[in-house]
Amino acid sequence: MKISDVTVGNYRSIGRQTRFDLADLTTLVGPNNEGKSNLLRSVALGLRVIDAWGSLPDEATRTGELTGRQVMMVYESYRPRRRPDRHRDVNYEWVTDFPLHKQSASSPKPTVIRIRFKLSENEMIAFKEATGLYNNGDLPIELRFGRTRTSLQVVKPGKGAAGYSKKAPAIARFVSERIDYVMVPAMRTMEQAISLLNELASIRLAELARTEDYQEALRKVNELRADVVEGVQSDLKLTISSYLPGVESVELEQRDVRSSQSINRVTIDDGSATSLEQKGDGIKSLFSLALIQHLARERASGAESNLVLLVDEPEAHLHSRAVHDLLTLFTKIAREQQVVLATHNPIFVNREKVSANVLVRGNTASAARSVKDIREVLGVELHDNLNSAEVVIITEGLTDAAILPVALSFLSVSDATDIAAGRIVFKAATGSGKIARLIQQERSTACRILVVLDGDKAGSMEAERLHDEGIIDRKSIFVLRDAGRIQSEIEDLLNPEVYLDSLAETFGRTFKENQFKNPRKKWSENFTAAASVLGVSGGEADNLTTAKRTISDAVKHVTEQPFKDSSLPVLEALGEAVWGKGATD
Structure with a gap:
């Protein structure tokens, strides 16, 4: 299950409703204070409320709406096994989250967050088994937040709408079992790092708690602790009864030994063994983000649920090399899970799919239609020879960079025009080992990057390395091979x-x-x-x-x-890769 699109309205700085799609790797790009963080936060809020809704008592959610004090049930610790996380557990407070300039209206419209989920064929079957309802793979859930009301509805048109409304709690439960999220704020503090660590520890401890050895040891520890507490109770009863003769007994409620299984301190030795709390902001930030990767793997391998990573300003506190390494990390994670970034750094632009970059201007969102749009919103200024470039093709050698433009020009009139106009630029890395470095340099241009390698052993090995290390996606790596040859240049x-x-x-x-x-x-x-x-x-x-x-x-x-x-098919395929479907839509 994945999120296909999100609609937000009347939430913080987001006034009128705005809709944006989510891909495997989505980047909300734009200047500061334009609404990126609020859009990111709205996704976390929506997922949190859906998660909670399925865990609430049926009598509370029967009408599809919570009112008054019932609303707080959504934000209380509805999952005792999970430690509260003030960064992950996004709340809604009308006085701060509803647009301030609209609060004086006589009948203000509610905050609306609609998240549309896409189900696989297997999930559609499981949905029928869990709810008794048929689904075509499209599942939009709409949340409405008022001053004293919160509602959840499944917005399915047609005759089956009533059935979906009645089964909303079961549907919310179905979704929450198959999708999870981590919200990473721009300020990555010690508290957030510890929270992530405990979230990771809880996953491992949950696995341990199911073993017979652990259960037996736990019973023994709790028996020993109970004996001690019983003695304290008896002594207190004797002491207190002298002051309060009517007291018949004193009972002390002890916490289960598992409740104390938490991590409170982290020491990192990077030449000097120091508490993480005393490290610089950059170390804390990278530590938290490394935990995210590990947590993503743990959740993905331990359950059938998908993980959505929501990261605000991933570049915060990091030097340029770390930013490139972080993009590599996100590229890897996005192959298995959805990643949503809010940033004003062109390094994080999704070059594989231009429309996966959501331009946020004036507190509204729209899909990017071209690289030029992205550059404008980010204020990217380039040298004259790159002003019109939209695709940079990186080759191993200088001769490749000289011959490939001729190949594409003969194949297509439009390609010849784009090359002449500078929309397609060819750059030689002068050696396969230098390609990764050149890719990192070119990311600041916000161009789509394509790598063309020779069809020999060295080229094939480099293609695998670039993909495996998350430097560039396999779709953007092209290996030239001539039909009938074992190896080709x-x-x-x-x-x-x-x-x-x-x-x-x-x-x-x-x-x-x-x-x-x-x-x-x-x-x-x-x-x-x-x-x-x-x-x-x-x-x-x-x-x-x-x-x-x-x-x-x-x-x-x-x-x-x-x-x-014999070589025309591979060259034609290269032309399709340059301006292919995956690059533009």
Whole structure:
């Protein structure tokens, strides 16, 4: 189960209703004080109330509305096994959370938070078993908050609406069992770190508490403690009865030993063993965010529920390197769980899906339609040669960066126009090991980033590393392969007649087409073998560099399509990857 979209109205600075979609990784972007944090908080509030609603007594939620003192039942400790967390447990108070400028109205409209959930096929089946209702995978739950009222309704149109209204508590329970959240504020304090630690500890302790050894040990400890308490009770009864003769007994209620299983102190040795409380804000922030990753894994592996991470200003207190590392972390988590960030840092822009960046301006939200929109709202200023860039294609070498624009230009008139206009920019990392660093540098431009690698062993290994380490998603990594070859380089995609004359002019030797046909070798290896047979003097590495530069110069001057027919499918796929569906919608 995942959240597909959220609608918010009359909540803090959010006046008129605003709607925004949630992807696997969603970024609420915009300047400070424009409503990003309030939108993020509204998601946490909605999930918290849905979670609580399913745990309330049926007689309280029968009408779908709580009034008066009943409202406080939502925000009390409705789950004794979980420690309260003032950062996670978002409350609603009308005097502070309803827009101040509307509070004087004679009949103010309520705060509205609507969260739409998407169910998988298996969840639709489970929904029918849990509620007796059919569902098409769309489940919108609407919460309304007034001065003294809170209501929850399932907003399903049509004939089945009445059934959904009656089963709202069961539906809320169904949702809360399958989706959880962590709210991480911009100020990541010691208190929040300890709270996250105890949340993590409670998951592990819950598993331990189910074991027979633990249950037996717990019974023994509680028996020993009960004997001590009984003695205290007897002594107190004798003492107190001299003052109050009518007292027949004194009973002391002891807390279960499990209630004291909490963590109160953390010491970190990073060269100097110091309490986390005495560390700097940056260390506290990173510590909390590291706990989030661990907590996400624990919850995902220990239950069938999905976790939504809501992080406000992830860049707060962090230096630039840590910010890049944090994006890597969020990219990894988003493969399994939903992540929602509120930020004004272009590093966190979702480049895989432009519309997953929600522009927040004037306390309203709208999906970004282009990179230009994102730059405008963030105030990103670029050098002239990048002002119009929307896609940066990073290649391993300089020749790749020179040949690929020709390939795309011959494939499509629109691609040729975009390249000429600077919307598509090619940059060479000059080595696969430098690609990660170049990706980090280019993230500040808010461009979509695509990595193109050779179809050889080194390129394949680099593709896996970039994905596994969360540096860039697999969808944005493209490996060039020529059909029928075990390993390929970009030169393997070219018709040899395009460059044979140029090689002859450069090296004074006559190279032949059949010298580059061995399918078990990539182009560099075939060239080196041919140069050796033809008696070309000089070092192999220098000759190879010269040959590749010669070919890239030759390609720039061709007037007809220079690529093999067997390589066109992979090049066409590259064109689709540059301006494909996943990049823009």
